[in-house]
Amino acid sequence: MTLYDRFGAPVSSGNRRSVDAFNEAAALMLGYVADPLAKIDAALAADPGFVMGHCFRAGILLTSSEAGAEPELKRILGILIGHEAGANDRERGHIAAIRAWAERDFYHASEEYGRVLCDFPRDIVAMQFAHLCDFLLGQTTMLRDRVAQIMPAWSEADADYAYLLGMHAFGLEECGHYERAEETGRRAVALQPKDAWAYHAVAHVCEMQGRTEEGIRWLTGGADNWSPNNMFAFHNWWHLGLYHLENGDTAKVLSLYDEAIRPQSSQVAMEMVDAAAMLWRLHLRGVDTGRRWDELAGIYEGWVEHAYYPFNDAHAMMAFVATGREEMGRRLIAALEAAAAADDSSARMIREVGLPVVRALKAFGDGNYPAAFATLLDVRKRAVAFGGSNAQRDLLSLTLLESAVRAGDAAAALALANERKSAKPASPFVRGLFKRVAALPGAAMVTAA
Ligand SMILES: [Fe+2]
Numbered sequence: 001m002t003l004y005d006r007f008g009a010p011v012s013s014g015n016r017r018s019v020d021a022f023n024e025a026a027a028l029m030l031g032y033v034a035d036p037l038a039k040i041d042a043a044l045a046a047d048p049g050f051v052m053g054h055c056f057r058a059g060i061l062l063t064s065s066e067a068g069a070e071p072e073l074k075r076i077l078g079i080l081i082g083h084e085a086g087a088n089d090r091e092r093g094h095i096a097a098i099r100a101w102a103e104r105d106f107y108h109a110s111e112e113y114g115r116v117l118c119d120f121p122r123d124i125v126a127m128q129f130a131h132l133c134d135f136l137l138g139q140t141t142m143l144r145d146r147v148a149q150i151m152p153a154w155s156e157a158d159a160d161y162a163y164l165l166g167m168h169a170f171g172l173e174e175c176g177h178y179e180r181a182e183e184t185g186r187r188a189v190a191l192q193p194k195d196a197w198a199y200h201a202v203a204h205v206c207e208m209q210g211r212t213e214e215g216i217r218w219l220t221g222g223a224d225n226w227s228p229n230n231m232f233a234f235h236n237w238w239h240l241g242l243y244h245l246e247n248g249d250t251a252k253v254l255s256l257y258d259e260a261i262r263p264q265s266s267q268v269a270m271e272m273v274d275a276a277a278m279l280w281r282l283h284l285r286g287v288d289t290g291r292r293w294d295e296l297a298g299i300y301e302g303w304v305e306h307a308y309y310p311f312n313d314a315h316a317m318m319a320f321v322a323t324g325r326e327e328m329g330r331r332l333i334a335a336l337e338a339a340a341a342a343d344d345s346s347a348r349m350i351r352e353v354g355l356p357v358v359r360a361l362k363a364f365g366d367g368n369y370p371a372a373f374a375t376l377l378d379v380r381k382r383a384v385a386f387g388g389s390n391a392q393r394d395l396l397s398l399t400l401l402e403s404a405v406r407a408g409d410a411a412a413a414l415a416l417a418n419e420r421k422s423a424k425p426a427s428p429f430v431r432g433l434f435k436r437v438a439a440l441p442g443a444a445m446v447t448a449a
Contacts, residue, residue, distance in 0.1 A: 002088075005052070007160060008122035012088045015047040022052055026125050029060070030163040032196045032232035036060065051087045054080050055094035056125060062101040062109070063132035065387075066269045067308035070102070077102050090120045097129070106137055106345035114146060121153035124160060131167045136309070137345075138384040144171030162191035166198030173204045174390060181205050189222070196226040196236060203239040207391050210424030212243045219243075227260075237261045238274040242391065245278075248428045250287045253278065257292065265295050269312050272296055273388075276315035277395055283322050284402045297323040304331045307339035308346055310354025311387045317358045321365030329362050353379060353386035357396065364399060369407035376400040401433070410440040 002010050006023040013019055021043035025036040037060060043053040058076045061069040080087075080095045087095065093116035100109035113130035116123055127150060134142040147168040154161050169185035172178075182205045188198035199222050206215030219226075219240045227233040237260035244252040262275040276296050279289050300316035307313065313332060320329040336358060340350045360375035380396040397416070404413040417433045424430055437443055 005125075007124045009090055009120045009125070010088050011052045012086055012091055013047055013050045013052065015050060018043040018047040018050040018053060021046065022050070022056060025056060027160070029056075030124065030128060030160060031192070031194050032230050033194070034229050034231050049083055049086075051080065051083050051091045052094070052125075054083075055091060055098065058098040059094070059125070059129040062098065063129055063136065064269060065136055065309040065312060067303065067306035068267075070308070073098070074102050090116055090123060090126075093119065094126065097126075101133075104342075104344035104346050106133065107139075110134055110137060110139060110142070114142075114149075117146065117150050121150035124163065127164065127167065131171075134171075135389070136311075136387045137349075138387045140171075140174045140384060142171075144168065144175045144177075147171055156191065160192075162188040162195050162198065165191070166195045166201060169198055169201035170204065173201050173208070176208075178205045178209060189225075193222075193225045196230050196232045199226045200232070200236055200239065203236060204389065204391055207239060207242055208423065210246070210427055212246050212424075212427070215243045216240065234261055234271050235274055238278060239391070241278055242281075245281055246424065246427050246429050248432065250282060250285070253282065254287075254289065257289075262292070262295075265299070267299055269309070272299060273312060273315045273392075276300075276318050277392060279322065280315075280318040280395060281398060283318070284398055293319055293322045297325055297328070301325070301328055304328055305335045307335045307350060309387075310336065310346070310350045310358070313350075313354055314357045314361065314386070317361040321361055329365065333358060333362065349386050353383050357383065357386070360403075361399070364403060369403045370409075373400060373403035373407055373409065373412070376403060405436055405440065408440055408442070410437060410443040411446045413437045413440060414443070414446050 003013060003019050004010055005019060005026065011019055021039050025039035025043065028039060029036040037057065040053050040056050043050055054076050058073055061073045077098050080098065084092060084095055093112060097109045097112035100112055110130055110133035113126045113133060116126040117130060127147065130146055131143060134146060147164060151164065154164055165184050165188035169181045169188060172181035172184060182202055185198045185201035188195050199219065203215055203219055206218060219236055226236055237256055241253045241256045241261055244256065257278055261278060279293055282289050297319035300319045303316060313336060317329060317332055320332065336350050336355050340347050340355060356375050356379040360372045360379065363375065364372035376396055376399055380400060383393050383396055401413065401416040404416055414437050417430065417437050420430050420433065
């Protein structure tokens with residue numbers, strides 16, 4: 001008799017205890033509640049041949065974006081290949097996705113998960129992994145459309161429907177459908193108040209529309225729901241920090257950094273990215289952040305040769321630049337240049353976006369603002385291809401703008417300030433920006449023109 005997981009997707013295992021533990025792990029993962037891996041380890045202890053257990057573990061590893069996870073991913077793939085003959089079609093689809101990712105064919109991996117979803121639209125585990133792959137790979141429309149593909153197989157009667165809505169809300173937001181995104185995200189939260197991803201989707205809408213005060217209310221009002229014991233909380237705190245930064249409250253940003261965004265040192269790549277990104281935003285404004293960079297830069301030093309997921313490398317370069325680690329900066333660029341020649345997804349992302357971004361950051365650090373400006377001006381238009389969200393990649397626009405100001409290019413700085421004003425007309429940061437631009441030599445002529 002075929003067993004099904006709690007979502008309605010088939011598993012080849014006949015071990016009810018393992019399937020129950022898998023159900024619990026997947027439910028935790030949907031809400032980013034700690035600790036799904038501990039649950040899945042229990043499932044695997046009860047049945048070491050539990051295919052979906054291994055697939056789940058591999059999915060978490062591959063969506064971590066960490067080169068350090070690759071050996072373990074390959075080890076699990078080896079186990080799964082040994083069990084492939086007894087696996088069902090759904091599981092074979094997961095194994096194909098894991099194999100593709102382990103071979104650094106990231107784009108193909110996302111489509112293997114997509115294929116599983118076509119055949120098994122109740123496989124919300126595949127949906128979450130596909131969603132995270134789409135996020136990591138900058139496949140923005142698929143953040144929206146892949147969820148839409150399986151929505152008809154679900155309804156509000158399903159206990160976990162809210163999580164699908166949360167994913168859809170984020171995809172809608174990244175595609176610029178702000179109204180629908182907000183409505184969908186709020187509906188998800190109404191159905192499942194602990195849906196950290198749905199909270200996040202609405203936070204993004206507020207960020208993109210410059211609705212700073214509403215964003216602060218939304219996230220602080222819901223923090224008791226989305227933050228306790230939550231592996232994603234650091235990122236929602238980071239969004240809260242962005243609002244305060246827009247208001248110019250850098251003291252609040254630094255206290256949030258210490259208490260919630262980076263409360264302790266960790267080597268989780270996505271946590272490091274957010275920490276570095278927040279410090280870089282402060283760095284661009286000339287805010288003294290004390291010794292905070294050193295902790296990040298010290299960890300990134302150990303990753304300098306990874307050249308695996310260039311979004312991470314870009315943030316490593318920020319840490320090297322901010323701490324004056326010139327030799328590390330050179331080694332990072334050399335590692336990326338060497339990796340760029342390969343025929344895999346890593347190399348493609350490095351060539352198209354990673355290397356130009358990292359070189360621009362290095363130029364910025366060297367005080368060569370015209371070079372930083374020229375490179376960023378070109379690459380930011382296609383920077384979506386190295387993943388992350390629009391809000392995260394806004395860092396490139398901010399660095400571009402700062403490069404224009406420091407290069408004394410009043411006309412370009414004014415154009416870029418106008419761009420930000422259009423998106424965030426009430427922003428105190430934007431107001432300050434116009435004052436800085438107006439003080440540039442030649443600004444009067446530009447404004448008069
Ligand atoms: Fe975000």
